[in-house]
Amino acid sequence: MEVKVWSYLKEYETNKEEIIKAITDVLESGVLILGEKGRELERQYSKYIGTKYAVGCDNGTNAIVLALRALGVGEGDEVITVSNTAIPTVSAIVTTGAIPVFVDINPRTYLMDVTKLEAAITPKTKCIVPVHIFGQCVDMDPLFEVAKKHNLFVLEDVAQAQGAEYKGKKAGSMGNISTTSFYPTKILGTYGDGGMVNMNSKELHDKMKRLRFYGAETTYYAQEQGYNSRLDEIHASILLTKLPHIEEYINRRREIAAIYDRELADTSLILPFVEDYGKHAYYLYVIRHQKRDEIITKLKENNIFANISYPWPIHTMTGYQYLGYKEGDFPETEAAAKEILSLPMYPTLSNEEVMYVCEVIHKILNE
Missing domain, CATH: 3.90.1150.10 (Aspartate Aminotransferase, domain 1)
Incomplete structure (x- = not known):
């Protein structure tokens, strides 16, 4: 018997017809980017985790980059997170021009030790990124107390904790903004790359939509510096078949x-x-x-x-x-x-x- 650490092949074989149909529907629709499938996934995923808004992105790393940008994090700002995380968490912080600042972990859960947050804060600190790692949430109540006391943003990294809960609230529904990844290995994964940013603020939502599309609201006119970070319709359609499960x-x-x-x-x-x-x-x-x-x-x-x-x-x-x-x-x-x-x-x-x-x-x- 061979047991892989992860495989999608059995899942794909079971749902093959539905997946092929989802892909075919997109290919036959004439719309491949920023269409109804993506918008529907944003609506359904927001409803699932309990936020008002969502913006699909091309991957989970860029989701963090753009979420930080939407919060106004940039050159010289400090962002507190953990060193026990995937490289993308930190790579995204650096990409914005900000400086990652680490705190140690709780040895029982391997999650951020929130008792160490306060000592890591400086006048340059702008945001805390709790990583809900391995499928379990960081202890958020004391984290929010620190964030509120020092007027800091909270960005939840939910790439490894889709569907996890903290005191009855879904991971990704608690911070100023949250990000997730739809990389194939994730609890909710597609057959390629994808990501999502969730928030309750319409202002953050509108800014995120511009940031993922060159800073534009309409084609050919940029209102601000932006990026190319769009979740395509094929992956959105695949995810729509899987989200109900x-x-x-x-x-x-x-x-x-x-x-x-x-x-x-x-x-x-x-x-x-x-x-x-x-x-x-x-x-x-x-x-x-x-x-x-x-x-x-x-x-x-x-x-x-x-x-x-x-x-x-x-x-x-x-x-x-x-x-x-x-x-x-x-x-x-x-x-x-x-x-x-x-x-x-x-x-x-x-x-x-x-x-x-x-x-x-x-x-x-x-x-």
């Missing part, structure tokens, strides 16, 4: 997580810690062990493919050395990066495959 996807992920929880409870692994304030969507099922690399190697020998998210904290990367951080600055982030791994997690995994993963892990740990 997102809760099914999440429920299945939670079922798989429950099997892992049960079957691996008596091992030396550190299993995911779930905060009681929210609903975990299990984009990833992240475990921890001091012999992480050995476990991954032996899993691979048994045709089970795990992943590390993320093996190198951003502040330790050569590309971000200019920020002035050094190893040891964020001990919890650095310790986690040496020990965490992600087990296979996607809705089309069978119980048999999940049990096989658990059996092999038991065998590895008992050798």
Whole structure:
């Protein structure tokens, strides 16, 4: 048996006719960019997470760039986030001309440690970017207290937490603005790149629409400096076929997580810690062990493919050395990066495959 860390092939095979029809409908419509499919996805995704507005983008990275631009973040501003995140979170901040400022993580959840926010704030701080990583939300109430006290914007990065909840509110519905990615591996993913920005402010909505379209509201006339960052109709149409099933996807992920929880409870692994304030969507099922690399190697020998998210904290990367951080600055982030791994997690995994993963892990740990 082979168990991949992620695969879309079973899902595609099951929904092939619907996906092909969605693509064909677009191709036969005569409209490929900024059409009704994109507008309908914006309406439906906003309704799903509980915001008034949404603007589709070409990918999740540019969604963050444009969201920051819409908030007025630019050259010399500081944006607080975490080093335990995907490169795009930080790359997007840098693209605006702003300076990423990191805080350490909570060692139980791997999410931003909001108790460290205040110490990171300077007169240049303009925005906080909480990353709802692995499928669970950052503790937002104390974060908002800090943001309000210092008059800071909050941009939620929801790329890994579509459908997750914080005290009954969907991830992406709480900040001044939020972004998500529709990269294929995401809980709601297309078969290529895509992104979305959500907000409740009409002013931010209108600015975002201009920013993704060269700064223009009508063709050939720019009201401000903008970009080319449009979600095309084919990907919007594919996403419209999948969005009605997102809760099914999440429920299945939670079922798989429950099997892992049960079957691996008596091992030396550190299993995911779930905060009681929210609903975990299990984009990833992240475990921890001091012999992480050995476990991954032996899993691979048994045709089970795990992943590390993320093996190198951003502040330790050569590309971000200019920020002035050094190893040891964020001990919890650095310790986690040496020990965490992600087990296979996607809705089309069978119980048999999940049990096989658990059996092999038991065998590895008992050798």
